[in-house]
Amino acid sequence: MDISEARLDSLVSRLSEGLSVEIKTWIDPKAAEGIAKITKAVIALYNRDGGYLIIGFNNDTLQPDREDAPDDVKAAFHVDVIQGIVSRYSSISIEIQVAFVERKGSLHPVIAVPQGVTVPAAAKRDLNDNGRMLIREDTVYFRTLGSNGTPSTSAIKASDWPDLLKICFDNREADIGRFLRRQLGVEWANLFTSALKSPTLEERTRSILQQGADARQMEIEARKLSPSAQMLLQKGSWEVALVFDPPKDVEDSSSDFLAKVDSSNPEYTGWPAWLVSTNFHNTADRPYKRETAWESLILGSVSESLDFYRMHARGEFYQSRLLRDDMTDRVEPGTALDPRLAAYFVAEVIAVGLRFVSALSFDVDAKLGFMFRWNRLRGRHIDHWVDQGSYSRNKVTREDSIESYVEVPADTPASSIAPYVQRATSKLFGSFAGYELKPDAIETEVNRLLKRS
Template identity: 45%
Template sequence: MILDDDQIRALVARPGEALSVEIKRWIDPSQPAGIAKIVKAAFALRNRNGGFLVIGFDDKTLQPDAANAPPDIRATFHQDVIQGLVSRYANEPFEVHVAFVEHEGGSFPVIAIPPGVRIPVVVKNSLSEGTGDKLLAVGDVYFRTLHANGTPSTAAARPHDWRDILDICFDNREADIGRFLRRQLAGQDASRLVAAFQGEAAPVDVLRERCNALLQQGQERFIGAQKDRGLSIVEQVLLDQLSWEIALAIDPPRPDALPDKEFLATIAASNPKYTGWPIWLDARTMSDERSRPVVRGGAWEALIVGLSDDTSNRLEFSRLDPKGEFYLRRLLQDDAVPRRIEPGTRLDPVLMIYRVTEAIAVGIAAAKGLGWSETATLGFMFRWRKLEGRRLDSWANPVIYVPGGGPSREDVITTFVEVPLTTAPSALPGLVEAATRELFVAFDGTRLSAETYEEQARRLIERRLTF
């Protein structure tokens, strides 16, 4: 399993629980209680289709649990130790990976659980304490789920969890079939095929109109937020660099929903966190209080601005409206790391496939977490600004060859896709292609292969990125 170092570091630098991330205090993997905690968390994350177990933090305060750290952290949580526990208790053994992150003078283990579950992981051996109390029982199935208040937790699967578990397993089983069908139907218009099978005409595109209005509103709110913030002269330079906007509208809308804390917590908990700086980042614990979300105009808004010499510059504005309208404006990496690439010169198509895949996947996860029904449809509108004069270049992933193109003569590109809430992860590559082909063709007519979309979208979903 290949891990994204930036993502692993971010999990420790900005710890926070989600359906795909569990935080634990220091525990002892050699003692029954510690074994049970690791096994339950690992199995729950696996059944949720992968994630991370971060050890050494208080899950309430999210501060390091420095007082209880073992004397030899790397030996205590060695890869072989953790893998041995999983293999001993899992009916279907799976590979795990243990990474160690240095933070605030300490070392913290991050246990990565891979996606791809096809059969629910079940406890195959029981475990008891010396008192006789049973900690693990044969047949137990654990799952990461949300409580009524939006708090993610690990628990024995309940009746309402089994639908999600089975959907995840079936999605993974259907991935190979989906890839086969996409190869056979390459170049076909999916909407026309569906209409032909159903014998129906395509409905009026109301979602497109909502997304277009949302882009306009989001841009206006962003201008107001950055003026209120009072950017410095140096920070204002970021306003004129490569930006990417997302407008997500969910149908049907919820006009009476309120932007309370539970709504924001549910979105944060539902985010799969595929990257170290995920789409619709949970900014509630940002060290700069000015970057934390606040309620304005019936929605949660957050403006994050940061200049860095050793990582990446940041300029990001988000707006989360509980009626089902989410907006994001982000400075793209191509102009945010001047020590690696000269701003204004390139657009990395592989990075863009990752970002669009993540945007759609996170939008689906958020809508499900917020309780939209299976009949819901998501509209995504994407807009890129400051494209003129750039060339396509996979500069961040030089080992991945993508035919270059350009320079672009277009400065702004806008695209739109509709996504059923029931869309399986295996169907994402086709949607990402639909959302980006107009973007890439602006660079001297460049078209990327279906195999490129397939492989790179899967790398993101399977957390196999190597930035």
């Protein structure tokens, strides 16, 4: 799991509980109750395919809890202490990491639980505290959503077993998918991982893309943008629509739907795809209901950004963002496109969409249609400015807007999405004088993304 300073800062600066993030007030790792809470949380997060346990925040206000903090936080939550608890009570060897992050003058431990579960972890012994059974042997703990969409840790229920088994099988299939791509190549491997495209789904996805773009323009016109925000409209942007087939037979999108979208988002990046801004400080950035769908226009207050989201419970999602290439001082705005960065964000969108399948109760036989569109491209050149700093001045595009479409089966493991990312970006890259990003490079970007979860 990613425990870089940037990742930890993003976790605590936009603090919220989800299926992969659990928040606890201060607990004592030496006390029976504290041991039980750590054990259950780590096992539950591991069974959910990894995540973070963040300690020292009030569960209701999400503000630092200053009353019960230990005198020496780093000693109390030393990795050897936490690992000892996990090793004693988990049936599976789970190698955790412990990092510390500062918030408002207080130091807080973050316990990172690894991904890769292929066999469910359970408690391997009881923990009895004066007649209270805090941990029960053979119990499988799991991060689950309650009836109101609130994530929590509990003993696994019958309704959660399909999710857990799918996660385990996906991790087993990941190795098979990588083997096929290495031995057979992407084209032949696609025969095993992709389904036939449905023109009807493609048409629906294109329609949602346009509806989202129209709704974005409507909100921009309705909201009074500052002069600096108006300038952002001149920068390059990219859009994506995601449509599930078959759709849900619903007319409205409830608050419960929005909560499930929020809590099930794996947050592969610090500013994740289909961000739910319910707790944002600026009320104008928070979601609002328009024509039975949730929308939000988010203007960054610290860094320049202008994002728009639209989500409907039928299984229709849209988002628009500015090109990162125009938001850096490392290249001149409007002149460059980093292909690895483009592939990285396409991979994030697809991976997040696949997480929505089980969280929103779509059938495993469903299909996901993705329609991408990149804008204000004309005259840009290929520039690997993020990592390598190299550029190809002769790889220039004359196209101003590029659209591409890809369908992904709902049962596709996140680790097997590289062929879909390549398909979704090949038309974009090809417009730059035939430029190609090799499959190995795309696989690298996919793996880099998934390791951040």
